[in-house]
Amino acid sequence: MRLSDIEELGLPPGTKGLPLDGSIRRVADLAGRGLNLLRGDLPVPVAVLKRSALDTNLREMQAYIERVGIQLAPHAKTTMCPQLFARQLTHGSWGLTVATMTQFKLCHDFGVSRLILANQLVGRAEIEGLAHLWAQAPERDYYVLVDSLVGARAISEGFSRCPGAPPARVLIEVGMPRGRCGVRTLPEGLTLARAIKTLPQVELHGVEGYEGLIVSERADHDAAAVTEYLGSVLQLYEALTSENLFANPDRVLITGGGSAYYDLVAHVLTGKSKGVLPILRSGCYLTHDSGFYRRLLARIEDRAVTGAAPRLVPALEVWSRVISRPQPDQAIVMMGKRDVSYDIDLPMAHWVYRDGRDTAPRAIEGLVVEKLNDQHAYLSVPASADLAVGDLLGFAISHPCTTFDKWSLLMEVADDYTVIGGLKTFF
């Protein structure tokens, strides 16, 4: 599939946000129709991405990675939107990162030439699937993670069964105690690397870590813990280098997560030997948010480890309507667990628009989302609020990943909320 095919893709019935008159049948139909969210042209809820904000974030991040001297392989899982992948690659991303082989195949099919499966490759379907995809395009620069000998052997056997597949390029995942995947100690990593060297059809090309698990209320503590953890990734790299365990010592990947700690990943992983290719895998910079990542970006700014933080702005909003004002202190909005993130923070009502009164969204304060059902939000409303059935409310979100996966199509909008395109996701 090519990017241009997405524009021609038929939009299935049930696609949220599409006009109910059936006038929009393909993604391409959305541009240029002058559909406007504020004017009430779209059924709600609807998820929008502001093009101006996306553009800002693409530019800001590109400038940042160039300044700090790291490569960016944004995590595709955040958006699962090939149209956005294309913009990320155009704006200087080295490649993309994925979490599952299904995500990998999507990117492979769209022709992405550098991919990191930032996850353990386990399972016959997955290992043989990768070997076959890679055999079709052996020139592609693909990497997967390992953290156990059992896993490395299974990859070796799977790739050996597939004629034409190049050797699997693996990175050793370095974990942390009570963390996620990954070797827990340097000796474990060394032992694994020595074993990999003896296996057919597997090559060791680097080390990987994910520091993003470290998040507490204490910014100083977290920064110290992240720095220490990234140091352990680097120590494994050094130990493996001194034993000459990398398949290509002139090009060794060292990669960290990064949505929360760009600065520390860049600070620790860059400026090493000439053979090191340091890679950041942030997925959330593109849309940023108004909760979790806003708070973490403020910490980057405070730390000033790599100078100024990128000036990211929130691009993703979910809009819906007040459908009931059953009590003076309560409003019910047509938006629920199916429409918006609720895993870190509940959505935040930031803007109101009333048809016939407003010409642009007004900032609103004091409305608090107290609870979500599958399809409804419960808002507490201060006595002073002027809020009526039919009013549109714009919600800022926290954690873009869990909002994206609730939408097969997001509307790309101009600053006046005119739809200028459709962004299709593939979850």
Place this chain on the structure above:
Amino acid sequence: MRLSDIEELGLPPGTKGLPLDGSIRRVADLAGRGLNLLRGDLPVPVAVLKRSALDTNLREMQAYIERVGIQLAPHAKTTMCPQLFARQLTHGSWGLTVATMTQFKLCHDFGVSRLILANQLVGRAEIEGLAHLWAQAPERDYYVLVDSLVGARAISEGFSRCPGAPPARVLIEVGMPRGRCGVRTLPEGLTLARAIKTLPQVELHGVEGYEGLIVSERADHDAAAVTEYLGSVLQLYEALTSENLFANPDRVLITGGGSAYYDLVAHVLTGKSKGVLPILRSGCYLTHDSGFYRRLLARIEDRAVTGAAPRLVPALEVWSRVISRPQPDQAIVMMGKRDVSYDIDLPMAHWVYRDGRDTAPRAIEGLVVEKLNDQHAYLSVPASADLAVGDLLGFAISHPCTTFDKWSLLMEVADDYTVIGGLKTFF
């Protein structure tokens, strides 16, 4: 779109659970290929529905509603799967229920002739959208809710603007203090009904309530509160009847939610006057679950208000693999917030299958999902557990709605986990 079109529908790249070799391009390709989950033919995670369990639940619920004398309009939002809607209608459902106009349009397009939008109809796009759909098929039996004069007026105006639309058939939603939508008192409901009588293009056809919000740890308290609340719905019906405010006194709909309280809804709403059409809107009976609804069904059984409860069995499971055993007391599984419900309970590891050792899934105890990331589950593992990288784990879930919406395609499987079809959802 017709049901048979679903079988021919192209499956987009990125569809989770599909073999990575590209051999499955349409839903129809899934049947008869002999793909087996346990044999490792599918990349994980994968969501499966057991046909035998679906069949049991369809039969059990049909027998139950016939016995208690209520009609069933299952909530389509649970599965958003037209193939399952068709089975529900074949097994005696009166019609379907939806929560949004986008869901309504999906059912309309598939030809469902009786629909309840069990939600307030608000917004120009939504109201005019319904009016236009209905104008295309004025013989259809459609209903929407109102709880305010503002809302009723907007519906009246929207329908008046649409030539050919029949009058909108509305039900007054009865709420509860600190509840969701709905009039809070009988006088409010009466006032609204009197106003509706004066509006063009709107007809009052019944009353609606949703008792499912009442859930606490105390079964007795909840049953009493639900009974009292359903009584208030009935009181409004009686008051409106005595003022002759229904458009068709010979056929007045009284409808309750029902996934948690089939018995009480049936007990309170059935056996009224001949003109009453009592309707239950349960969506979750079809798949049932192993958490929230399991507990609530046990209460129905304990109450024995309507005799034996239907013998529902859990049909929906999510399977994935152990991808890392980084510490003796920990396993990481490839399954996260994108794959499984986490809003009421975390998923429960009930079965394990090891290739080369097992011929069928084994029950397993003691594994506890402690946390989910977007794509990973963290399991605590007792010292005695025999669990290795590569083992398949089968997870029971709690709250089917929030698992369904994470899958555009679920695999329908035989009891031996051979894929016998694909069930396509439209979220």
